[in-house]
Amino acid sequence: MFIMSIAIASALFQGTAPTVQWGGANSGVNQTRIQLVTDAEMLKEVWQFTHGDSIAGLPQINFDRCRVVLACRGREMNVQRVTAMEIDQVQQETILTIDAEQSSRVDGNPPEETTAWGLFIIPMMPELVRVRVDVSQDRDGEPQWETIAILGHDANQRQRGGEQAGRQDSRFGEPGPRSSSHSEISQEFEDHLERMRRPFTKKLAQPPHYFISHGYDERWSRAIKLGIDVARDYLGNHGPVQVYIVGQEDDELSDPAHRDAIAETFCKVHNAGSDQPMEDCLSRDGQEMTQKAIDGETEAFMTMAMDADPPTAELVFINAHTMGGEEMMPTRSIHEYTHVYQKSFEFTPTWMMEGGAEFLACHLGEQHGWGDRDQTMEWYARQLDQVEDLEYTISDMEEIETAMPDVARWHRELAYDAGAWAVAFAISKSPSRSISQYYRSFYPMVDEMGWQAALCQYTRMDNIDSFYEGFESLSQQPLADRLAMLGTLKD
């Protein structure tokens, strides 16, 4: 057994390879996978994952002082091991440089198929971890870095409602055809992004499907459904949608049979059409919602079963009873359902997705007695006004999945708080000033001409810079003037 000392964790900032790493040529993991491991339970899971379900040799690590990154190369020829070359701290991020190159073959030995893996100890801070590889062909020349994953996006998690947008889980999908070039890893990441950008829901008749975890108080599923139905009435019925409501107020999830049943329900949808073996989903992704519910976490987010036919939007609500009570809960589900609607159309930027979901949640929430729209907007404005070191604007928050960590740490402020105001600003610049018109007519325009041209036409601005400048100057106005702008909007 290894016991990680504090000294080892703190010795890792020197720009050298991590002192402790494990790895080998065969993990049995067929797909590229980069994962951050932050507690003993997760470590046990990934250890079993790479050791044919065995916990033999499981190291003991002090997770109060350090973290671990798992990197699996996937099925390849002659990759003997994934190795960490260097660990560094640059501008509020930890940079982990890894190598998963083919080793040169010893003459006479036949090529060998491998599923190489590596597990590396990294420091606690900086929180964001950029995992990169050198893709230059010339090993003696200048390195050419490519980021293959950004991990530890805790800064992106929404505090109220605990939402993770984008829900990038740093698995790059299918492994490429037999090749070990690192640019193929990032090509997979690019392909994955490309698929995420495309629309995947549509207008249809079929209502959402609901799964409610065992014994969870009906009050919460009722509140979630109320919000979703209000949004469906307003935006039209889009989907297909599978809703998972998983929660524990007492010990509702203590029965392992229930936890497995939840995993089965989830994986049947989420893993449909995917290359990932069902058992992997059942033992890992399928257990995640339940584990979070048991751990007392609060999360609401949209994810997607992208390989399912048809692709299915999945709305996940974990511990809904901790999301502001029955009076506010429906606004969380309005927010999530707005994403289902938005994803029926071509790409729109992160600030517009989150801002639009947030603003509609406030607006419809007020119409149905769940909060006061302008009070909530005022709260967002005050939050923004209070931040002192925010050097970015919504124009830097067009795609969270590819944002630099320095920008990504402002996800909440830029995408949600400022985003909601930016959407309200856009509506105020439209001829009708009508909120319902924005959702119903602007999005079809995005399909026709792309979001930038659509936004310019809709707001009667010359170009996107004028829009961004207009919004920045609104943000400088006294709060009372900004609130007066909200007062000019119609339903």
Ligand SMILES: [Zn+2]
């Ligand atoms: Zn959202």
